[in-house]
Amino acid sequence: MDLLKVAMIGSGNWGTTVARIVASNIEIYKEEFDPIVKMWMFEEIVNGRKLSEIINTEHENVKYLPDILIFVTPHQFLVNICNNMKGKLKENAIGISLIKGLLPEKKGGIRLISEEIHDILNISVSILMGANLAQEVADGHFCEATLGCLESNEISEKLRKLFETDNFKISVVHDPKTVEVCGALKNIVGCAAGIADGLDCGQNTKAAILRIGLVEITKFVDMFYPGSHIRTFFESCGIGDLIATCYGGRNRAVCEAMVKTKKVFTTKNFSDQIFYFLDY
């Protein structure tokens, strides 16, 4: 069997965290995966040096593109990146998106990131989402994620092997759209949770917000992506990610701070998140 090549598309904190996991898993499954994991990144100068040099990797010519593409870029760069790859992928390449968020439809409405990747590149796209704040995963705390994959069990098992470690448990469900929508909509609930925290509403109210938020997400999925499985909401991508986001996420922190200070933040870290939320 040919060794499968894996590439990371994106080099932010979550991308770097996942790259580390994937690289160590490829060491374990040497007979299946090519030992080199390439990370595709947007070049930046950090302390006078190229980031690419700092992490000891380079931009690659697209002719070397891989079997498995792990998309973990900020979603606003996605369309350009995919357009650059168009027509240059291996025939059986598959994608897996770790990108949280939704894209606007040109005619109004929303569009899944997996749909956009699929439509530009004509590849199958799986989804990995879950309760996994990047720093805590990187620190080796126990956490989980859900792999939503329409592919055969053989392929989903390969993807699972890429990501799972002793401390990072992956469950597979064949319901990728539900997994993806959960990962996008949880941030709205996270904002509500932050507002409740800002108002010192207490744990009962916050629990009610999370619960009602989850029920609203199930209704949204039922209406716009029919055929979802109710059990998927019990996976890490559903209740798990919602809880982690509403207690430890950045949207929560931003919204709490906005209520308590009565200011809209304009520092980069905070404002990016707010704009993501307000855009759609």
Next chain:
Amino acid sequence: MDLLKVAMIGSGNWGTTVARIVASNIEIYKEEFDPIVKMWMFEEIVNGRKLSEIINTEHENVKYLPDILIFVTPHQFLVNICNNMKGKLKENAIGISLIKGLLPEKKGGIRLISEEIHDILNISVSILMGANLAQEVADGHFCEATLGCLESNEISEKLRKLFETDNFKISVVHDPKTVEVCGALKNIVGCAAGIADGLDCGQNTKAAILRIGLVEITKFVDMFYPGSHIRTFFESCGIGDLIATCYGGRNRAVCEAMVKTKKVFTTKNFSDQIFYFLDY
């Protein structure tokens, strides 16, 4: 229509909080409920005075027992209380239990509190559980509860009216055993959450513990009380109460403190909770 008499059986913090809600609702629905709510209590001397005098009520002769009995005593007193009432209730009396926990079967195994009340008193027993830490309900923060009721919609609607206020939202499900089991088992997950907090595991791990705990509760209900509805776990009694317990509950606090101090608490407030947990 005869006015329905309501009695509270129990006078702890949750009993007192609920008594206040019920009494104010009875004011609103004067045409349905008798204006006097009696609270049955275990006599204690507080600062040299009888607690019964302090809250301006008295033990009542059982011949005045009511139509609706709201059970909110500590569970260890329940069997004696019910035995004292046996044979003295109105023919169509109904019970509603707010008691969280489980009873031991004499032959081993566990027994629902609603089953015990039903078997001693031969009355139908509904359940009220949810994300409602007593103090926060009493303070008027928004919160929710789930009413599990096998009775007709007419009766469940009367019970709902007794409890619901603008700040305390009640949903009705016809799945009382699931509601009751959720209220009992969530405390085990609360202990696990407290241990994780004591170990500074972070939000990912804690979210994983809550998620896995909830899935375990669904499996327990499926096995021992088949016929449950998966949607019931999305109610306040399920995910809501679990979250409130795992972030704001006493079991969580006790277990965190045990890990951090490496001591088993013997102060009354803490030890009671631990023994509840260890007993079953």
